[in-house]
Amino acid sequence: LLPPPIADLGEDALIERIRKRAGVPPAWLALGIGDDAAVLIPDRNRRIVVTTDCLVEDVHFRRAWGRFNAVGHKALAVTLSDLAAMGATPRACLLSLALPPRLPLADFDELIDGFCGLAASARAPLAGGNLSRSPGPLVIDVTALGSAHPRRVLTRSGGRPGDELYLSGRIGGAAAGLAILERPDQTGALPATEHVVARFSKPTPRLRLGRLAADSRAVTACVDLSDGLADAVHRIARASGTGAAIDAGSVPVDELPGERSEDGLLEVMAGGEDYELLFAVAPRRRGAFLAAARRCPDAPVTRIGQLTRDPAVVLAGENRLQSIPPGFRHF
């Protein structure tokens, strides 16, 4: 007996299932799910920070993995990670789904549960969205709205030569987790399997760290690691008009393919999906930044290098400098 698909229900019934899971809206949400649009009361003297991100089946996840709770969680997490990188406080989110009609209702419910679980803990209530039919993959588009102090918005472009680069957490875990999910037959041989799978499938957006770092007034530039550390370093350097030097020995890595080597590190730096934050910090404000970071012990920060006047972006190893490739995202 096949499980019932969402096609057995109408759009209104699915929206009702979402509304039940979304919980009670907070006071700043003047109008939530169920009208033509959502209405928010803006925070006084704050900027609106808004971003959108998307998970596509067979690009970012596979239905065969199951783990729909993680898929729902991650769709919101990757979007909130952008707010974290701006130092913004989440206020609300919107969920737009393109749904294959044969998707089992239980998977739909699990996806919504995962989404709403993170929405509740991040205080980013689901305020509205859209449901469409998809003739192909399941597509999950998320918009997140937040607010930030006008003078404490963290952009990519404020870095200066000499600023120190700090990374939250570790890199490489998500890529290792993805490799395990793609080849489940080899899973048994790898240590710490569930830890790195969770790094890929249920990332934690570094919202508190981003907000506290912004409040420290020490951060000159920030970006999240959606497309890898190499990409993040290049983006801050390019936007700030600087170069960067990364100290190969200092980068905290979850998993390395084979022996720890500089080539192995470059490979890990090119991998994405770790959703950590990279900060450029003015040296004279280092103390304020580190004090803020200590309040977020779940993702300790590590100094991994600095911005440079020389426009090159390089990895400084024991005996040599080599340039870090910028990465090229194909379609």
Added chain:
Amino acid sequence: LLPPPIADLGEDALIERIRKRAGVPPAWLALGIGDDAAVLIPDRNRRIVVTTDCLVEDVHFRRAWGRFNAVGHKALAVTLSDLAAMGATPRACLLSLALPPRLPLADFDELIDGFCGLAASARAPLAGGNLSRSPGPLVIDVTALGSAHPRRVLTRSGGRPGDELYLSGRIGGAAAGLAILERPDQTGALPATEHVVARFSKPTPRLRLGRLAADSRAVTACVDLSDGLADAVHRIARASGTGAAIDAGSVPVDELPGERSEDGLLEVMAGGEDYELLFAVAPRRRGAFLAAARRCPDAPVTRIGQLTRDPAVVLAGENRLQSIPPGFRHF
């Protein structure tokens, strides 16, 4: 020789093409395309109104039609229509694309041109977005942000028995236009072909009408006609706790299948995509509403019925009342 596909370019090059087409951002957009998120300066003493909508290839449009300019226009138009129905003024939009890698670059450019053309005329500048690869259909997700006076937000739920129902423009054109696009071989036989095709493929969001109607303080409820007039009437009636009676002879129709009949009208009322607005208006404020509507001569309003104490939603014809089916949107 095949045209170059977007896969020949990287994500950054595509974003650069979008940025060029997006034009110069207005002052309220503190940070636009190119960072982790966009930053907006909120309007003082106004609410934030936010909504999202989506076009999916082979559900809402076909690539074989060409008309990518119209596809880009429509993706934003259907989203802005939700802001119009709230009486909100657009402030910014976000565009999230899931792109098939073989999509010709010329089609991508045309889509962005159509999108940015409407963004400019509606003063809803493109502030950011996301690009993903799609292994299946082209998916266009749009988020629109607007602002509205706290006491002049038009919801669906404020209607009262006795309120008059007004419709902007005419219905049925979009469905007729879709029928022509789906059967191009029969096009020659139909009159006014391009007019109704444009009604389907390049709808005009009724932003000015929605805003002026909200300012008139005459409107008790409003909804847009994305899913048809029957659906719109049901939604206002249900949210307001009323019924509704529609006068069959009064509904302005673009195209009727065959002779004008009540069954034909019900069919047209069940069709969607006209993106007109349906208003409930307090009778004592009728004059203020009509004065506002006269300032939007491109979509004149017509009184088509009223809200009723009786909870039924009915079509009043010459000799009989019949109930209007609520519609059921399948997946």
